Amino acid sequence: SPEMYKYLLNWLTDEYINPKYMGQDAIFVHLFEKYHSKGLTAWLNEKQLESITRRAYMLMSNLVGEKAANLELIDTTGKVSPLYDINADYTVVVFWDPNCGHCKEEVPRLDSFYKANWKAKNVKIYAVMSENDKEGWIKFINKNDLKDWTHVYQTLQMIKAETEAQKPSFRQLYDITQTPTLYLLDNEKRIVGKKLTLQQLNDLLQVKWNASQKK
Numbered sequence: 118s119p120e121m122y123k124y125l126l127n128w129l130t131d132e133y134i135n136p137k138y139m140g141q142d143a144i145f146v147h148l149f150e151k152y153h154s155k156g157l158t159a160w161l162n163e164k165q166l167e168s169i170t171r172r173a174y175m176l177m178s179n180l181v182g183e184k185a186a187n188l189e190l191i192d193t194t195g196k197v198s199p200l201y202d203i204n205a206d207y208t209v210v211v212f213w214d215p216n217c218g219h220c221k222e223e224v225p226r227l228d229s230f231y232k233a234n235w236k237a238k239n240v241k242i243y244a245v246m247s248e249n250d251k252e253g254w255i256k257f258i259n260k261n262d263l264k265d266w267t268h269v270y271q272t273l274q275m276i277k278a279e280t281e282a283q284k285p286s287f288r289q290l291y292d293i294t295q296t297p298t299l300y301l302l303d304n305e306k307r308i309v310g311k312k313l314t315l316q317q318l319n320d321l322l323q324v325k326w327n328a329s330q331k332k
Contacts, residue, residue: 123160126148126152126158129144129148130145130148130153130169133145133148134169134172139181139310139311139312139313140180140181140182142176142180143180143181143182145172145173145176146173146176146177146180149169149170149173150173153166153169153170153173154170154173174285174289175289175292176292178285178289178290178291179290179291179292179300179308179311180308181308181309181310181311182307182308183307183308184305184306184307184308185200185210185291185300185302185306185307185308186285186287186290186291187199187200187201187306188200188243188245188269188287188290190245190269190270190271190275190287191269191270191271191272191275192267192268192269193255193258193268198267198269200243200306201306203241203243203267204241205239205240205241205304206238206239206240206303206304207235207238207239207240207241207301207302207303207304207309207322207325208240208241208242208243208301208302208306209227209231209235209240209241209242209243209299209300209301209302209318210242210243210244210245210291210299210300210301210302211224211227211242211243211244211245211297211298211299211300212245212247212287212291212293212296212297212298213244213245213246213247213296213297213298214246214247214248214250214296214297215246215248215250215253215254215256215257216248216250216253217296217297219296219297220296220297221257223297223315224244224257224261224263224297225261225263226315227242227297227299227315228261228262228263228266230315230318230319231265231266232265234319235322236265238322238326240322241266241267242265242266242267243266243267243269244263244266244267244268244269245269245270245287246268246269246270246271247288247293247296249270249271249273249276251270254268254270271287291311292311292312298311298312299311299312299313299314299315299318300312300313301313301318301321301322309321309325
């Protein structure tokens, strides 16, 4: 039934392009790969299809259960510090901006969670400055005593080279549309959780620790 096919595909696409539950964006990516990308939605106009395609490419590389994209960014000492060099049972990846009002509140709270419980359980934090304000970034790190994290950023030269090589940016690879954005990775750098609040992140870690104790 062509009409039922059209109705269901439209409904499922709308339902899962911005899903209610973490991980269900994989359904949207599946719909894109199986139907939209193969020209099986002739009723959509160019603008609609472009919007669906752009959203699918923002999600493909950060699905829950898949390995996170490696990031090779510059740390506070000027050296390249890859995400995959972090040796931890769990890695929290946070994308933040020192000039973002919400980040100014949440980033110190993240450090409080980390120092109170996570650090002792071999959780490490890989913190990516999302905007280019090196001076403000260093100032915020020192002011809030964020010493035990791996702090990284991308230089303007790196951004230019990436653009010229037509490589996806970390914003696309991790679907960064707002800050702060939090990801939780396991010891193999697989995505366990994403777009979490601090409390959700803490709760998820507790669930993982409790499950490992029962084994």
